[in-house]
Amino acid sequence: MALILIIDDDNDFCGTMKSLVLRMEHDFLAAGTLEQGIRILGEQAVDILLLDVGLPDGNGLEGLSRIKEASKSSPEIFIITGLGDPAGAETAITEGVWDYIVKPTSIKETRASLTRALKYRQEKQRRHQAVSLDLDRIVGRSAPMRKCFEIMAQGAGSSAPVLITGETGTGKELFAQTIHANSLRKDKGFIVVDCAFLTETLMESTLFGHRKGAFTGAVERRDGLVKLADQGTLFLDEVGEMPLSAQKSFLRILQEKRFRPLGDAKETTSDFRLMAATNRDLDVMVENGTFRRDLLYRLRTIHLPLPPLRRRGRDIETLTRFKVSQLCEVNNLPPKKIEQGFFDTLNAYPWPGNVRELCNVVETAFVASGSEAILYTMHLPGEVRIQVARASIEKGQLSQVPEDNLTNPVVSFQGNIPGFKAWKQKMERHYLEQIIAATNGDVKRILNLSGLSKSHFYSLVKKYGVEI
Numbered sequence: 001m002a003l004i005l006i007i008d009d010d011n012d013f014c015g016t017m018k019s020l021v022l023r024m025e026h027d028f029l030a031a032g033t034l035e036q037g038i039r040i041l042g043e044q045a046v047d048i049l050l051l052d053v054g055l056p057d058g059n060g061l062e063g064l065s066r067i068k069e070a071s072k073s074s075p076e077i078f079i080i081t082g083l084g085d086p087a088g089a090e091t092a093i094t095e096g097v098w099d100y101i102v103k104p105t106s107i108k109e110t111r112a113s114l115t116r117a118l119k120y121r122q123e124k125q126r127r128h129q130a131v132s133l134d135l136d137r138i139v140g141r142s143a144p145m146r147k148c149f150e151i152m153a154q155g156a157g158s159s160a161p162v163l164i165t166g167e168t169g170t171g172k173e174l175f176a177q178t179i180h181a182n183s184l185r186k187d188k189g190f191i192v193v194d195c196a197f198l199t200e201t202l203m204e205s206t207l208f209g210h211r212k213g214a215f216t217g218a219v220e221r222r223d224g225l226v227k228l229a230d231q232g233t234l235f236l237d238e239v240g241e242m243p244l245s246a247q248k249s250f251l252r253i254l255q256e257k258r259f260r261p262l263g264d265a266k267e268t269t270s271d272f273r274l275m276a277a278t279n280r281d282l283d284v285m286v287e288n289g290t291f292r293r294d295l296l297y298r299l300r301t302i303h304l305p306l307p308p309l310r311r312r313g314r315d316i317e318t319l320t321r322f323k324v325s326q327l328c329e330v331n332n333l334p335p336k337k338i339e340q341g342f343f344d345t346l347n348a349y350p351w352p353g354n355v356r357e358l359c360n361v362v363e364t365a366f367v368a369s370g371s372e373a374i375l376y377t378m379h380l381p382g383e384v385r386i387q388v389a390r391a392s393i394e395k396g397q398l399s400q401v402p403e404d405n406l407t408n409p410v411v412s413f414q415g416n417i418p419g420f421k422a423w424k425q426k427m428e429r430h431y432l433e434q435i436i437a438a439t440n441g442d443v444k445r446i447l448n449l450s451g452l453s454k455s456h457f458y459s460l461v462k463k464y465g466v467e468i
């Protein structure tokens with residue numbers, strides 16, 4: 001039996017949904033406001049959420065990230081609205097909602113869609129139970145991270161290749177090791193190939209190994225990394241740096257699972273599981289002809305995109321607390337407290353170096369605090385404080401214009417009246433380009449100035465193909 005929650009202030013519609021859900025023999029809860037719904041989602045394990053868009057205390061679509069952050073059970077989400085809105089539907093789908101229902105909806109269709117969502121959820125839960133991950137080394141349980149754990153569970157439960165993408169320091173190698181440590185191959189090696197150092201001359205002997213006497217200096221036989229990964233995992237770090245010639249040879253090993261060590265007459269085999277990581281955009285590299293499309297398709301059977309730290313909400317605080325208590329323990333010091341201003345500064349910083357940078361910054365602050373019992377903002381490195389202060393001053397200077405002070409945007413069409421839709425699109429695109437240029441593409445500031453939700457902003461960026 002599943003638990004279905006509706007957040008909608010339309011009592012008639014809630015009544016209709018209640019009788020449908022009870023007929024399907026599931027439990028039903030209703031909330032009339034976003035806040036009430038978010039409270040229930042934090043307390044109860046809801047399986048399906050039916051979410052209205054126009055609520056008395058806000059817009060359901062815009063509240064999606066808060067809803068996901070607060071939910072203890074990551075429910076499947078249906079968006080319900082009285083207005084058919086293609087941009088809203090697009091936003092909803094980008095945010096990963098299950099379905100988008102326009103009122104009045106047919107009971108038969110709603111029932112069928114609910115049944116499909118519940119079946120999908122059951123299968124998903126069964127898969128997760130089959131592989132319960134040991135995430136001991138990974139700190140942070142924000143909503144974007146929970147999504148990553150679902151993909152990691154898929155990776156740990158299969159032997160398919162996994163491609164992990166993300167900015168530098170987001171934890172790509174740590175996540176790859178964790179997938180390996182949770183897989184059936186955990187008792188065998190996790191072999192790292194640093195593709196940035198894989199020159200054409202070194203590649204063959206590094207990957208495939210060589211026979212004694214194969215070249216000057218080959219005084220004894222040596223197995224290559226591919227053979228060492230037999231029964232285990234071969235991790236191609238920085239795979240975007242792999243030279244094209246190496247990509248070709250590598251593809252051959254993947255297809256044939258056989259290779260010939262240097263100087264050997266016989267081919268040999270290795271049964272390895274492949275994982276790869278990169279901070280480059282491999283699709284763009286494929287378009288530019290610097291990465292092989294066929295290799296990318298093979299690598300990306302399972303794709304784990306790691307979000308940058310600045311999009312992981314409360315994880316910055318969790319990681320900081322973890323790191324500080326670890327440092328206190330290692331240095332034999334009593335636990336230190338952390339002042340709120342310290343977190344405010346960390347939360348306002350963009351973290352280009354992600355978790356790695358956060359760990360270094362916290363360690364620097366820890367050292368600066370000496371034997372003091374509390375960590376204050378002033379203990380943080382100057383560069384971090386200066387950048388945060390500068391951004392906040394600039395934000396003050398670039399402030400939102402009140403609606404009635406807007407410069408007159410009217411343009412005379414001189415008799416050639418364009419269609420409303422085409423004109424609206426042109427203006428939306430123009431607005432996006434202007435605000436991105438004025439803020440240097442700083443998304444946090446764009447959201448503050450424009451009042452757009454993150455999901456709405458990204459759906460517009462995607463719609464108009466604008467570069468940030």
Ligand SMILES: Nc1ncnc2c1ncn2[C@@H]1O[C@H](COP(=O)(O)OP(=O)(O)OP(=O)(O)O)[C@@H](O)[C@H]1O
Pocket residue numbers: 137138139140166167168169170171172173174175277279355356359
């Ligand atoms: N969620 C996390 N919890 C705890 N530690 C983390 C987490 N994510 C990353 N780290 C730590 O941050 C550091 C950087 O992680 P890692 O080397 O895996 O990043 P990466 O994305 O592979 O970096 P690069 O692209 O520069 O190779 C490591 O010390 C790792 O243990």
